[in-house]
Amino acid sequence: MxxxxxxxxxxxxxxxxxxxxxxxxxxxxxxxxxxxxxxxxxxxxxxxxxxxxxxxxxxxxxxxxTKEKLYRRVIEDICDSWLHSADLFDQSNDPREALTGYIHAKMDLSRQRPLGSRIWANEMIRGAQFTSDYIGKNVKEWLESRIIVIDKWINEEKIARVDPRSLMYMIWATTQHYADFNAQIEILNDNKSLTDEEFETAKSQVTEIILRGVGL
Amino acid sequence: MxxxxxxxxxxxxxxxxxxxxxxxxxxxxxxxxxxxxxxxxxxxxxxxxxxxxxxxxxxxxxxxxTKEKLYRRVIEDICDSWLHSADLFDQSNDPREALTGYIHAKMDLSRQRPLGSRIWANEMIRGAQFTSDYIGKNVKEWLESRIIVIDKWINEEKIARVDPRSLMYMIWATTQHYADFNAQIEILNDNKSLTDEEFETAKSQVTEIILRGVGL
DNA sequence: TTTTATCTTGACCATTTGGTCAAGAAGGAA
DNA sequence: TTCCTTCTTGACCAAATGGTCAAGATAAAA
Missing domain, CATH: 1.10.10.60 (Homeodomain-like)
Known part of the structure; x- marks a missing residue:
């Protein structure tokens, strides 16, 4: 046994x-x-x-x-955790709070569960062969409802007039970069992995630039 | 023959x-x-x-x-084109112009040569096994000299006080996202690839948000 | 204890893979 | 033409790989 x-x-x-x-x-x-x-x-x-x-x-x-069934199962689990972290976006009606919370959550996920992010990136690079259904349904739906929220903020003149889609892609790309490109970041950091302190700096810098980027 | x-x-x-x-x-x-x-x-x-x-x-x-020698050669060629596009950063002393030119160049590279970007991303995900030397030398050197330029802009109060490293990572991540995650972007765009017009919108949005993000 | 369903595992197999080899084709120089 | 180097290619091989199988182990139920 x-x-x-x-x-x-x-x-x-x-x-x-x-x-x-x-x-x-x-x-x-x-x-x-x-x-x-x-x-x-x-x-x-x-x-x-x-x-x-x-x-x-x-x-x-x-x-x-089969290997494929195992892989699909791994992907499914990752998708779940993505979607879960996405909920952080809705914790506030205030754009500053909502964006800050979401960016922080995504950064933390990159640090705590980088493997999932890398598998996802691999999937996208290969053309989303196993995940196109999931994206076409869940992710698309989530994105579109969030676009409505952002558009509302724009109309209420709470944030600058930005394309919500481009903004979301920027947040995804930047936060996931810290998981997917960790090897590169480490090498450029004198071959040392980011300390918690350095990571917190990165987190607040990313947040700051994006918030200012949307006029906050 | x-x-x-x-x-x-x-x-x-x-x-x-x-x-x-x-x-x-x-x-x-x-x-x-x-x-x-x-x-x-x-x-x-x-x-x-x-x-x-x-x-x-x-x-x-x-x-x-061997397959490895072929792969290394492909990677080398890609690295060359990266470094080339990186030169665009130096085309002006004005932060607005320099950043705009660089972001546009990187976006165009993602659009015109997405395969290279994807191979690079794959390399990073795998831990940069074949490229750590190259990054440790060329990329690091390039990044550090550009950091000096950005720090200078900050000291001259031309841009906001941001961490240059975080800024560069954000530019890299965001621009390369349009190559590496093209499959995802297409699905979210109603299963249609971005038109030239849509891509130009994305390009200017990315530029706009980042410029505003650094206080320009 | 006996029975039954679930779980474990070494041995095995067909297919795929990176890479080799030797025989020949092609082209330029003499 | 003759010779020599470079290039081309079908056939081949050893190793690796996804997956199977049948014989046994285990544990709970009867």
Whole structure:
């Protein structure tokens, strides 16, 4: 029972068989996220993912029959966390507060979960083969409703007259840059990863420039 | 002589044997750029590249012994074009003009040569394995000298007090987004690629927001 | 204890992949 | 023509890869 050993065995558990399954799946999904983020879909091997998850390859294929199904599942999970962070946009009616909160949330996500961002970037570079449906529905819907909000701010003369779409793309691009291009940033930072302090500076600078950029 | 047939045969040529070589190499490099941009390093196959270049695989390996050497060569060429566009930054001492020119140049590069940008992005996502030397030297040097220029503008109170590094990252991220995330942008644009007009709007919006963002 | 359903795993297989090789074609120089 | 170098290519190979399978282990239910 090699796998069960790694599980936080809380006292005497009842028939938590599904719990075991969930734990194992999570183990695999975590490993898959790491490997897919580094090597992309085609470049990743199920053997490597199994090795990272510390289970035999055949066992991985028991939980996820094909590499594609595993990949789709990883992508789905990432999408969920994206959409969740997107909600931060709605925490206030005040543009300054809403934008600040959203930018901060996206920056924090880049720092805390860079792998997801990288897998997403990989997907987009490849033409969004597995994600076009999701984008066409969820992301598009979210974006369009937020565009309405921004347009309202413009009409109320709370912010400058900017194209909401271009603004959102700028926020996405800039915040995700700190995850996707982390390697480049590190090299340019004398081969040292950003300290928490440096990252906070970046965060406030990004916020400041964008806020001023929309006239706040 | 299948390959020679594709060459622009200018009249009676002298000993243009090297020219043939250059043409064939270019044919391969173009195909490689397309394939690497779509599938990444590991996901690309020499067979696929050869097919795209319309030559037998063995012939590709005659010109480029290994996939890695071919990839490095593609990356080098891309780096050259990056650095070239970077020169646009220096075309003026006036921050407004310099920034505008640079942002426009980078946006145009994203539009005209998106493949290069995507390969670069892929490299960064993977941890800059083949490019850390180049970044550590050329890019770093370029960035640091530009930081001095920006700091000068700040001290002369020509622009707001911003962190030059954060500003440059924002420009890079935003402009390259239009190449790397083109698939996403298209889907969000009702599954239509941006018209020239739409792209020009994006370009001027990006410029406007950033200029205002630094207090111009 | 016996039965049943779920899970684990080493061994295996067909296909794909990067790369080689040797035989020949082509072109310029003598 | 003859010779020599450069280039072209089909056939080939060893290694890697996604996925299968059947035999066993495990745990809960009967």
């Amino acid at each position: 090699p796998l069960q050993k790694t599980i936080t065995n809380k006292e005497e558990n009842a028939g938590h068989k599904q719990a075991i399954r969930r734990e194992n799946e999570q183990q695999i999904l975590n490993a898959a996220e790491r490997v897919f983020a580094e090597f992309g879909f085609k470049g990743s091997t199920t053997a490597k993912i199994a090795q990272e998850a510390k289970i035999p390859k055949a066992n991985l294929h028991y939980y996820f029959p | 299948p390959l020679q047939k594709t060459i622009t045969n200018k009249e009676e040529n002298a000993g243009h044997k090297q020219a043939i070589r250059r043409e064939n190499e270019q044919q391969i490099l173009n195909a490689a750029e397309r394939v690497f941009a779509e599938f990444g390093f590991k996901g690309s196959t020499t067979a696929k590249i050869a097919q795209e270049a319309k030559i037998p695989k063995a012939n590709l390996h005659y010109y480029f012994p």
